Each structure stands twice: as structure tokens, then as C-alpha cells.
Amino acid sequence: MSSELIVFLVLAAVSVLSGILMITRANPVQSALFLILNFIALAGIYLTLHAQFVAVIQVLVYAGAIMVLVLFVIMLLNLQDEDPLREQFRKKHYASLLVALLALVLIVQSIAWMGGDTLAGMTAQSPLALANGTVERIGDVLFTSYVFPFLLTSILLLAAMLGAVVLAKKRFP
Amino acid sequence: MIPVHYYLILSAVMFITGVVGVLTRRNAIIIFMSIELMLNSVNLTFVAFSSYLGNEAGQMFVFFVMAVAAAEAAVGLAIVIAIFRNTQTININQVNILKW
Numbered sequence: 410m411s412s413e414l415i416v417f418l419v420l421a422a423v424s425v426l427s428g429i430l431m432i433t434r435a436n437p438v439q440s441a442l443f444l445i446l447n448f449i450a451l452a453g454i455y456l457t458l459h460a461q462f463v464a465v466i467q468v469l470v471y472a473g474a475i476m477v478l479v480l481f482v483i484m485l486l487n488l489q490d491e492d493p494l495r496e497q498f499r500k501k502h503y504a505s506l507l508v509a510l511l512a513l514v515l516i517v518q519s520i521a522w523m524g525g526d527t528l529a530g531m532t533a534q535s536p537l538a539l540a541n542g543t544v545e546r547i548g549d550v551l552f553t554s555y556v557f558p559f560l561l562t563s564i565l566l567l568a569a570m571l572g573a574v575v576l577a578k579k580r581f582p
Numbered sequence: 583m584i585p586v587h588y589y590l591i592l593s594a595v596m597f598i599t600g601v602v603g604v605l606t607r608r609n610a611i612i613i614f615m616s617i618e619l620m621l622n623s624v625n626l627t628f629v630a631f632s633s634y635l636g637n638e639a640g641q642m643f644v645f646f647v648m649a650v651a652a653a654e655a656a657v658g659l660a661i662v663i664a665i666f667r668n669t670q671t672i673n674i675n676q677v678n679i680l681k682w
Binding site (some may be wrong): 411413414417421424425428429431432440441444445451453455457458459460462463466467469470471475476478481482483485486490498502505506508509510512513516517520528531532533534535536537538541542546547550551555558562565566568569570572573574576577579 | 595619632634666
């Protein structure tokens, strides 16, 4: 086993386990902390894919900004722990798990079918991957080919900011 | 070298974890975090294909998905606060005023 594969498997195990722990904790703060662990492991996986810019943005924006906002709201609302999941487990949850399992089988099966022809050649990363993930290359592409979506993003963020302020305001004038 | 399948399977498992969270949990904030988990698993697929095909378009998509996720976080949490202010709960079984 190459060292690359070992690093990938460790990070993948951490991200899957922290994801499962995230949806099974009764305390929302613990859930949020496990989600942060998941995001950091995912940033490591991005580094194995030579996507440095995306890895840094993952830690800054997701693990930093978005999760701080979520933790802030959890603590602002001062929620009590829910009942343990084992007690609130009902029959309809078996249906949910069955649906999720079927969806997993569907996705894995479609990957396996596609693997026959399309994915079979993709056993190694492209030699271009190392240059494509740098801030220089991303910035170059972002401000030339993708400049219009980039400008639209600023309008989206402005609209979201105004919407958040209006929704969270105490009463409408 | 790691075949691209490994990344796709990991992404599928993480996505299904998020689906199970949305389907089984009743706390609005945890459902919201499960949606973030699903967004991230799709981002992983984008970055994996970007790296294996040598095309930077996938990483641009991830950039825009993150911008949309940030907007979604702001608006979603504002809605959670507005719901909590009106009903004193964020258990979605008790927030059923629009239920038919």
C-alpha cells in the first residue's frame, strides 16, 4: 500500500465516522463540532487531490465562517438536549433508512457501471492537476472565463444579506 | 495511485449520511447541518473529477457552491431564528402550520 493511499484511507475514515457521529448526537453543539472535524478531514482529502485553493477555502469559509454562525445560533437559542435517538426511534425511521440504503446502492451501482468504460482510464491524477489547483491558476480563470458568474455571486450574497437581516428582525415596521 | 472510484464511493457514503440525517432528525439546525454535509460530498466529486481530468472547471464550481452555501447558511439560520421566536421550538414536528 502506498503512503498516498494510507493518507487517503485515514482521512476518509475520519470524515465518514465524524459524519455518522454528527447525525447521531443528541446535543446540537456536539453535532456541530463533529461537522467541523468532517470539514477539516475533507480539506485534507482536497490536498491529496492537489486542490490547495479549495482546501484553504474549505477551512476558512466552511469550518470557520459558516460553522461559527451555526454554533452562534445554537448557543443563542439555548436548546436542551433532545431525547436519546434510541427512544425517539419509530417504525417510520426504518423506511427512511431503507430509502437511504437503496439510494446508496443506486449510486454505487451507477459508479460501477460507468467504471466499465468511462472511469477505467482514470487511475491516476492528470499531470495538469498540480498546476490547476494553485491560487494563481484559479484566480486567472475566475477573473477571465468565469467573471460574469463571479459578479452574479456578489449580487446573490447581497440579496442573502438583506434577506437574513429582514427575516431575523424583531418586527416589521 | 488512487483510482477515482475511491473518491466517488466516499462521496456517495457521505451524501447518504446527510440524507439519513435529513430523514430521521427532527431538529431544524441538525437538518441544516446535514444539508451542508450533502453539499460537501458533491463538492468532493467535483474536485476529484477536476483533478483526474486536468480541468479546472470543477474547482470553479466548488467556489460557486461555497458562495451559495454561505448565502444559504445566512438565510436558513435567519429563518430558524424567526421560527423559534414565533413558536419557541425548532422541532419540525411542531412547526406544521403549512402542513396540509
